[in-house]
Amino acid sequence: MLDSFRHFLRWRLGLAPAETQTSTAERAAIARHARGKASCVEIGVWHGVNTRNIREVMAATAVLTGVDPFPPGRLGFSFPMIIAKHECARSRRGTFRLLRCTSAEAAARWTAPIDFLFVDGDHSYEALRADWEGWSPHLLPGGIACLHDSRPTAARPIHAAGSVRFTDEVILKDPRFEVLESVETLLVLRRRGPAAGASGGG
Numbered sequence: 001m002l003d004s005f006r007h008f009l010r011w012r013l014g015l016a017p018a019e020t021q022t023s024t025a026e027r028a029a030i031a032r033h034a035r036g037k038a039s040c041v042e043i044g045v046w047h048g049v050n051t052r053n054i055r056e057v058m059a060a061t062a063v064l065t066g067v068d069p070f071p072p073g074r075l076g077f078s079f080p081m082i083i084a085k086h087e088c089a090r091s092r093r094g095t096f097r098l099l100r101c102t103s104a105e106a107a108a109r110w111t112a113p114i115d116f117l118f119v120d121g122d123h124s125y126e127a128l129r130a131d132w133e134g135w136s137p138h139l140l141p142g143g144i145a146c147l148h149d150s151r152p153t154a155a156r157p158i159h160a161a162g163s164v165r166f167t168d169e170v171i172l173k174d175p176r177f178e179v180l181e182s183v184e185t186l187l188v189l190r191r192r193g194p195a196a197g198a199s200g201g202g
């Protein structure tokens with residue numbers, strides 16, 4: 001709590017940046033795959049670093065939804081949410097909206113098709129199961145799912161993480177999806193089938 005408040009003050013004074021656990025290479029991959037997308041969802045917003053990253057490259061008319069419960073701290077409000085709202089507002093591209101609830105709660109009410117999904121919320125096995133079961137059906141053919149902390153690397157040996165185990169045991173065997181690439185701990189998948197607007201032949 002104290003660390004969070006200290007960082008908030010330093011951020012407010014322009015002495016510290018918004019924080020993210022994603023690396024430069026992972027952020028570049030997220031931007032590459034989100035470019036031009038029309039309906040984007042991020043699970044787990046934290047300080048909004050990648051929310052803004054996605055917003056800056058998505059289609060000009062796109063809608064980006066960030067989902068995070070932002071639990072209130074002891075003072076009754078969430079410093080990360082304040083930072084996230086400010087960071088996301090630094091881009092004015094398309095429409096951004098924040099759903100302050102868990103991924104499972106948002107998915108239970110969700111009906112719209114999406115073409116870009118960034119999953120980076122609770123990394124436990126059961127939470128990623130809820131993310132995958134709740135959100136993957138909404139991805140259009142050709143749509144992209146980026147999963148953070150889903151692959152261990154030498155620098156981040158997260159073999160035992162629930163997100164890595166669920167990815168290995170379930171997501172990599174999901175016949176609806178194919179792997180496009182992995183960048184450090186980030187796995188990028190594409191929903192099989194012709195993307196909207198693709199002509200079927202040559």
Ligand SMILES: C[S@@+](CC[C@H](N)C(=O)[O-])C[C@H]1O[C@@H](n2cnc3c(N)ncnc32)[C@H](O)[C@@H]1O
Nearest residue numbers: 020021044045046050067068102103120121122
């Ligand atoms: C690793 S941080 C997200 C970092 C962010 N995506 C980025 O790129 O910098 C994890 C976030 O997930 C949120 N979170 C935790 N459980 C969640 C859940 N069940 N649904 C959605 N978000 C959740 C936390 O509040 C936290 O802000």
